[in-house]
Amino acid sequence: MAPAAQALAWMLAGTVLGAVVTALARAYALRRRLVDLPGERRSHQAATPRGGGVSIVLVLLAAGGILAVVAPGERPACLLAGAGLLLVAGIGWLDDHRPLPAWPRLCVHALSAALLAAAAWSRGGDALDVSVAFASALVLVNVWNFMDGIDGIAAMQALVVAVAWAMLAGAGPVWWLGLALAAGALGFLPFNFPRARIFLGDVGSGALGYGLAMLFTVGSQGGGPVARVLWVLPLLPFLVDASLTLALRILAGEAWWRPHVRHAYQVWARTLGSHVPVTLAYAAAAVLASMLMFLVRSGTSVIIIAACSTFLAVGALAWNRLRGASPVDGSTDELGRRNR
16 A cells, blocks of 8 residues: 555544544443633633543543554554553543542653653653653643633644644654644544534643653654754644743732643633634634744754744734734633623
């Protein structure tokens, strides 16, 4: 089978699996009454089942299992990273059934990050590779959890990033795992956008973050600091909003780990009265960042760092402007009353 046909079959299989499992997860959530209710710290009005992201977990695990069979050299890394993914998804699944305190979840995330670091070590990584793997897992799992607040945004953003990284890699584990993550997101998205019939849940947002950390770890391993800056570019729309909002809440002395509606994307969605244009705008920003990644990938270190710095500066200005578009005190959710 030609490489293009293989990739298409791989994507189709992952998308179908993702869609079927999402439908089953929705039926299960309705039966078990696993439902997110509207509230002052949520950006939706209608009661909506959660936990649909378990489909993405299964797609990634299936892809990792196949990769371990066809590429024996990657088997130790696949097993270690797969165990980390199961831990992240497992604690998220438990949290979707019965909300857990923040610190036990963070401890499990740290253990999962350590397993990804061990996976990097098993692939011949040095101390920097191992450190980057640990940090990327811990950061991206929580960033995707923080940013999963309106319909479609987390899955669509992960889809864009995964496809961009797969294309950048061109072959090998990042190509196949990137396409698998994108396929899982594609199978889930019709149930979550433009109007959510099920949410990712912590099981899904954590899995997306960990899956992206896996891709980042393998794709940037051994490339040096500047190569990692290049790979970070598609992540910047989410990283800017999440990090600046988190910093602002910490400086204000707030309980930063609690749900809220103070991210720039939430303020913007509340101002517009709809999730759809905001989700699409963030996806477009990720596409632009990905295009910039391809544009500068053959450039010097100075060019790559300048491109990333420019995107960061523009992103910070946009974040400040969007957050100023509407007063936000965290006590009300006008979007919940105006949207849907």
